[in-house]
Amino acid sequence: MPTSVHQLDDGAWLSVNDAREVNVSDLWWLARQDFCSCAMADFLAEGFVEIGIDHPNVEGRIAGQCIECGESGVTDWLTLGRVVDPDEGRFFAVDPGSVHVPERRRRLASPPEKAENNSGRG
Ligand SMILES: [Zn+2]
Numbered sequence: 001m002p003t004s005v006h007q008l009d010d011g012a013w014l015s016v017n018d019a020r021e022v023n024v025s026d027l028w029w030l031a032r033q034d035f036c037s038c039a040m041a042d043f044l045a046e047g048f049v050e051i052g053i054d055h056p057n058v059e060g061r062i063a064g065q066c067i068e069c070g071e072s073g074v075t076d077w078l079t080l081g082r083v084v085d086p087d088e089g090r091f092f093a094v095d096p097g098s099v100h101v102p103e104r105r106r107r108l109a110s111p112p113e114k115a116e117n118n119s120g121r122g
Contacts, residue, residue, distance in 0.1 A: 003089065005058055010047060016091040024045045025045065028045055028075075042067045043075065045062045047063045049061045057079045
């Protein structure tokens with residue numbers, strides 16, 4: 001069964017396989033982040049902006065604010081939880097209070113691109 005993920009209520013909830021799993025109003029502790037100039041951002045999540053799957057991880061970008069310095073914006077991709085049993089759609093959310101490292105990526109849930117060797121230049 002393919003895993004489906006959505007955000008509900010203007011990004012207030014992450015839904016996995018039609019079950020509300022993660023509420024956004026949490027403090028996330030972000031390390032190695034570009035979000036603000038803090039070494040570790042105390043990030044108050046306000047809404048899921050994008051949701052995606054990188055099996056077995058469910059990932060998302062979150063809008064919110066660093067309560068340390070007041071910078072607000074959208075994070076890079078964070079792992080929100082894992083689908084541990086794709087057949088039954090069992091999902092375990094991460095603990096937002098542990099350390100998370102946002103990850104830049106260009107796209108989600110797509111197969112790796114084939115390296116087409118177009119070396120016919122010139
Ligand atoms: Zn900050």
